[in-house]
Amino acid sequence: MQGKCGLFFTSYRGEAQIFQSGFQKLMVGLFILVLLAAPAVLNVHLTSIMNLIFIAVIGAVSLNLLTGVCGQISLGHGAFIGVGAYAAGQCTLHGVPFPLAILVAGLITAMVGMVFGVPSLRLKGIYLAIATLAAQLVLEYVFLHGGVLTGGSNGLLLDPPTILGFSFDTDARMYYLLFFFAAASLLMVSNIMRTKYGRAFVSIRDFYLSAEIVGVNLFRYKLAAFGLSSFLAGVAGGLWGHYTGYISAEQFNIGLSISYLAMIIIGGLGTVLGSVFGAVFIVLLPEVLNVLANSVGGYFPDIAQSIVALREGVFGLVLILFLIFEPEGLAHRWRLIKAYWKLYPFAH
């Protein structure tokens, strides 16, 4: 880790800190303050977008732990999020308090994720991707035909979450709850990456044989990666279900899995910051397209119609362009921008 100019470490503890300099801590603190004050300024629509971003951040950071850090490609993340949503929904419908429901949803999803992670010991790369694709489609089928458990094609109707009698029934109230969970998830994953588990994950990703030779138990750590990642996915699903108030099988289709993969690729594989960038980017993309369609629509109604029809295509195009021109993701670009200003006006 390269320290900033004038930043010297006198202890290992200091070097392993998440925020190393006082300035960094100050900036992060200010950023958090701005985020906390935001709902007072933003209108309902913008607040709801922020809420969706927070949920996407949790999902993206959890997938990044599995795919970016541990190298296990998962095309079934959308379905795991769905498992969390249904589990949490069933809990609260049966009178379990909301925080406990979220915890249970995380644990159930972790178990489901670990079951589908078992093939990962024998399968690598593309074969694993296809196995998780199978998991996605099988779970989708279960959601649609789960009878009372999932509400079948009718889905489940949920009430807003309530903690100790306080109901999070407006977007602004929900904002703080989701902000708390998003921040906690980011902190959790940052910390996992600094522990023995995180280092083991990275070693498995980089070369699994070397990892095994230096004593990493592949089966155990791969399962742990699936478990931890699915736990957070379950939390994200539980929050999402209670936020939108309605769960149906179509929400958790293969498209959701793909958009989460797109988030971590566009943001940057294997970095916590990248998950945030990717989540913001992918959630904002359709909103920006909408604004664009509306503003152009006044002059050329035909084009506006096409923009809406082309939304999926634009998503695909953005993905392709990112992979070709910015394969390291936005987090890498962010580092380059910071380095530029740090060194300005000298290039080196």
Added chain:
Amino acid sequence: MEYYLQLIVNGLVVGGIYSLVALGFVIIYKATKVVNFAQGELVMVGAYICFALTVQYNIPFVWAFFITLGFSILLGLAIERMVLRPLIGEEHISVIMVTVGMSSVLKSLVQLFWGTQIRVYPSVLPTEPIVIAGLPIAPVYIAAFALSVILFAVFSAFFKYSRTGIAMRATAFDQQAAQSMGIGIKNIFAMSWCIACIVSAVGGIILGNINGINSHIGHLGLKVFPAVILGGLDSLLGAALGGLIIGVLENVCDGAARQFLGLGGFREVAAFIILVIILMIKPYGLFGTKEIERV
């Protein structure tokens, strides 16, 4: 019993189309080690081009068929040159995701031009069913199956006997060795995409003749995965057999689930449950090359 015989026959016909799509998939994987998630969309594009030529421009079906094949070659070249070549040497996940991105682009382009409703081809073959061994079968099904078999035979022969085919096999076996023997790897890559586009387009045209087309036939691409995994990712024979087996199994499982359990729509997942079982027992499929690693 007759119920199941009918299911098996229908499964073979659908399986024939799976085989064609799987053939394209395997050719790309064999030569370039790229897993193409846009295979179903290539089928869709071929089907719509042929549809546009026959219905909207009133070109006779046979001519439209060949023009579509020509278009497929151009499409294959464009995809390889613009999308895949910049990604040579990148990680698995990047290459997978670029084909995923490509599939959304192709799908939305088709929706932009032709909308989402079902379009029906004018019937090329007589609709009167032919009775074989007591089972009525529509001629279009027989033609579809025959066409799949012919294409498979043609490509097998191409790979076995033609210079280009041998060069493609050499590239698949060892890219560096092939290159040092004077084989232009990039041309081989481009050619494998062209062939994949061609067989997919044929699959799409057949499909259009059977059921009509809408913008969701791209889902067929997902169905190809169980077929190719069962056959082995890099085996042509495996693709052909895998497609047929998956087609039959999924039809029979669906029929059985409907009859005994009263479950609807089991067809959608049957193939994937089979897939997981295959992956656990024989990860490299029936004819796939085993990746052996020694330390």
